[in-house]
Amino acid sequence: MTKWPDDDVILYDGVCVFCSRWIRFVATRDTERRFRFTAIQSPYGTRLAQAFGIDSNDPDTNAVVHGGVVYFKSDAALTVLSVLPGWGWVRVLFAVPKPLRDAVYSLVARNRYRIFGKYEECFVPDAEVRARVME
Template identity: 40%
Template sequence: MAWVLFFDGDCAFCSASVRRVVALDKEGRVEFAPLQGKLAGEKGFSKFAATENGTMVLLRESDGKVFTRSDALIELARVLGGWWRLTTLARFIPKFLRDSVYGWIANNRYRFMGKSDTCSLPDPEVLKRLRE
């Protein structure tokens, strides 16, 4: 099953998170696309790159199901498997609480690690799985 993780390509925090997912996803199930890219625009996901209330988007290509905010993190943990599956227990936390924490991090992501004018994903393994 193919998954595409859409992320804010201008965000150093988000780019670092993508590199972590690549390192954890040994089977290469997850591909990546910047929210500022062509594919995100075609899917209508560009709006999720907003400076405030921005979010990653996880798309399950087999059926077109879209996961956002904390749901995307939980589903990503499920896809990664292994010990990460324990993170799926977070689904029992009320969504408004999970999304509040996610929103706080998303709203402060540039403060945590900065902003870039270009997507900073030079790792060859990431580039191999990057879609436009």
């Protein structure tokens, strides 16, 4: 597991419609405003991606830094969900073998633009979420 100094940061694909909806989903439910967000296309997001070994031109995962540890793919999604109020029950999904969880994650990730679409430019969040964006 990679260490990173900033905590509770979600790295996402800013041109991916599905990924941007994920950020809105998290921001809406994150009543403690714990998580901050950075698009992989931003200068900070590109630095994170490079540090974590993610191809910023063709990202195949989101990532989250939580507790100083970087999580990828299904671990990232489940880690974020498990911290949100009312979503702690998703921790049981960690019992599903990681290779199986990541295979499903990768299938969606590979087809996300075809299924959900792609923005021409990076998704611009509303003012409340924008205050939590790291550029």
